[in-house]
Amino acid sequence: MFIEKIHPHTKVIFTMAMIFLSVLNDYTFSFYIIIPIMFVLHLINRSIQTFITSLIIVIPYLFMLMLIYGLLGELTDSNWIVIFNFKLNETVLIDILNRSKSVVVMIFMLSTLFKHTSSDSMLLAFSKHTSIKAISFIFMNVKNSLSHLRLRANNILIAQQTRGINTQGFIITRLRALWPMIMPLTMSAMLDSQERQLTLYVRGFDIESQRDNIETLKKHKLEVLFELLIVGLVIFSILSEVTIWLN
Amino acid sequence: MAQLELSNFSFRYQGSQDYVLKDINLTLKSGQFTLINGLDGAGKTTLGYALKGIIPHVFEGTLLGEQRLNHKVFQEYTHQELTKIIGYCFQNPWTQLSMIKSTLEEELSFSCENVGYALEETRFRVKAIVRLLDLSHLIHKNPIHLSLGQLQTIALGTILVLDPDVLILDEPTSQLDPLTRRRLFNHLSDLKKQGKTIILIEHNIDDFLELVDHLVLLEKGSILDQGSVIDVYTRSLSIGRDIQYPSLTALLSTITSLDKPILNDNDALTILKGVKSHD
Numbered sequence: 001m002f003i004e005k006i007h008p009h010t011k012v013i014f015t016m017a018m019i020f021l022s023v024l025n026d027y028t029f030s031f032y033i034i035i036p037i038m039f040v041l042h043l044i045n046r047s048i049q050t051f052i053t054s055l056i057i058v059i060p061y062l063f064m065l066m067l068i069y070g071l072l073g074e075l076t077d078s079n080w081i082v083i084f085n086f087k088l089n090e091t092v093l094i095d096i097l098n099r100s101k102s103v104v105v106m107i108f109m110l111s112t113l114f115k116h117t118s119s120d121s122m123l124l125a126f127s128k129h130t131s132i133k134a135i136s137f138i139f140m141n142v143k144n145s146l147s148h149l150r151l152r153a154n155n156i157l158i159a160q161q162t163r164g165i166n167t168q169g170f171i172i173t174r175l176r177a178l179w180p181m182i183m184p185l186t187m188s189a190m191l192d193s194q195e196r197q198l199t200l201y202v203r204g205f206d207i208e209s210q211r212d213n214i215e216t217l218k219k220h221k222l223e224v225l226f227e228l229l230i231v232g233l234v235i236f237s238i239l240s241e242v243t244i245w246l247n
Numbered sequence: 248m249a250q251l252e253l254s255n256f257s258f259r260y261q262g263s264q265d266y267v268l269k270d271i272n273l274t275l276k277s278g279q280f281t282l283i284n285g286l287d288g289a290g291k292t293t294l295g296y297a298l299k300g301i302i303p304h305v306f307e308g309t310l311l312g313e314q315r316l317n318h319k320v321f322q323e324y325t326h327q328e329l330t331k332i333i334g335y336c337f338q339n340p341w342t343q344l345s346m347i348k349s350t351l352e353e354e355l356s357f358s359c360e361n362v363g364y365a366l367e368e369t370r371f372r373v374k375a376i377v378r379l380l381d382l383s384h385l386i387h388k389n390p391i392h393l394s395l396g397q398l399q400t401i402a403l404g405t406i407l408v409l410d411p412d413v414l415i416l417d418e419p420t421s422q423l424d425p426l427t428r429r430r431l432f433n434h435l436s437d438l439k440k441q442g443k444t445i446i447l448i449e450h451n452i453d454d455f456l457e458l459v460d461h462l463v464l465l466e467k468g469s470i471l472d473q474g475s476v477i478d479v480y481t482r483s484l485s486i487g488r489d490i491q492y493p494s495l496t497a498l499l500s501t502i503t504s505l506d507k508p509i510l511n512d513n514d515a516l517t518i519l520k521g522v523k524s525h526d
């Protein structure tokens with residue numbers, strides 16, 4: 001579980017850099033370098049489920065792109081039915097990969113960042129900048145709000161069980177049990193954001209003061225070195241791009 | 248210590264037609280315990296928001312009149328000063344939680360960190376509050392997983408840790424069992440002895456009546472009546488107002504200063520008989 005322990009700054013810089021580099025380079029960089037790196041990282045971190053979750057999002061996304069290509073008739077001299085015969089030619093495939101590379105990288109990078117960074121440490125890392133802090137507050141508490149929501153949904157299920165409504169078994173049965181509560185649940189989730197604003201004000205979170213937090217967050221020398229390396233890599237990529245462009 | 252005041256105060260939420268608060272004139276003297284009572288939707292929570300400055304800071308709308316703390320309008324204070332002086336406890340204890348801290352200790356510290364206390368001071372204050380509210384067994388737990396009653400106590404803790412002069416509590420007992428309610432009563436009683444200005448918004452008037460110095464009856468956004476408990480209810484009875492009255496038991500505890508609390512109607516009757524035979 002080393003990803004959790006890395007300083008949030010380092011993780012954010014790495015994430016941004018990879019997304020940026022994926023835009024700059026062609027699909028091979030995204031699909032042959034970043035994604036394998038993420039795979040290995042999650043393997044070592046014993047969090048392969050994060051990687052699989054991202055895959056589950058990415059694969060239908062790629063299929064959807066193919067479908068759209070088909071519908072828009074961009075597949076020269078063939079139609080979308082060809083996709084289902086897997087008669088994609090290489091140029092079309094590469095085109096799709098090139099168009100989707102950054103989104104795909106974003107999905108892998110951001111899911112890793114958010115799943116493996118605690119909200120406190122993220123907030124702590126950025127607490128010097130008030131505006132960033134407010135934004136990260138909103139984003140970060142989504143995680144807790146979700147588990148709060150899940151807790152409430154669970155309570156409802158339990159309550160219905162005691163009233164004799166079948167809540168076990170297939171997803172459909174569960175959904176049917178939850179169905180009458182979906183409106184109230186979404187309503188309360190929506191109202192929550194107003195609630196958060198109230199909390200923010202009453203707890204004094206938006207006061208601009210020097211904060212002395214009880215949790216501390218130290219950056220290791222290796223992390224600083226890694227950050228410099230990544231920044232260097234980005235600058236190098238930009239420079240080489242510019243020189244190619246100038247020539 | 249601190250005095251809160253609303254003068255000619257009216258408020259209408261953005262997007263709604265009617266004023267929720269209408270021409271409120273209210274002075275909450277330093278060290279005074281005020282109970283705000285009224286039916287559902289009377290505007291009690293909105294009045295609480297106005298007294299804390301949540302209106303107009305968070306809610307937009309049309310605002311008339313003035314909000315004053317110690318004779319100065321709210322605008323003359325910084326957000327930091329107001330946060331330290333006026334503590335606010337939400338109707339729903341979930342609202343009090345930052346939702347970004349993972350232990351109770353951090354949640355309590357969060358209050359102190361925000362107003363800029365040094366680490367030493369924060370630790371000291373948190374320790375004192377944990378002892379006061381008897382929360383030491385929960386200190387490393389994540390508040391999300393605690394019961395509503397425990398959350399209510401924690402919500403109070405997040406305020407008391409700043410030691411504010413004014414406390415506003417919006418229906419704090421709705422989630423509590425009788426024992427925890429009694430404990431809250433004791434805390435508020437102690438706070439009153441310390442000279443805090445306390446504003447309690449409550450449906451359930453009986454439990455706290457003996458602490459109340461000033462009673463405010465709110466109806467459809469206007470103050471129907473205000474004054475001492477006895478005055479307000481005597482007036483109301485004499486003109487036959489259709490409001491919620493306290494039980495005889497609770498009312499008696501406010502007029503007789505007794506060493507032992509009156510726990511039920513039987514006790515009350517015994518005392519009443521005693522009062523009669525003295526005549």
Ligand SMILES: Nc1ncnc2c1ncn2[C@@H]1O[C@H](COP(=O)(O)OP(=O)(O)OP(=O)(O)O)[C@@H](O)[C@H]1O
Nearest residue numbers: 260261263267285286287288289290291292293294
């Ligand atoms: N954010 C809002 N926007 C518009 N109208 C609101 C808002 N909040 C409350 N109201 C309205 O203001 C009126 C008073 O609401 P308020 O919550 O202050 O009453 P209350 O006395 O606290 O009620 P309860 O006993 O149910 O807590 C209600 O009619 C309500 O619909």
Ligand SMILES: [Mg+2]
Nearest residue numbers: 291292293338
């Ligand atoms: Mg209310």
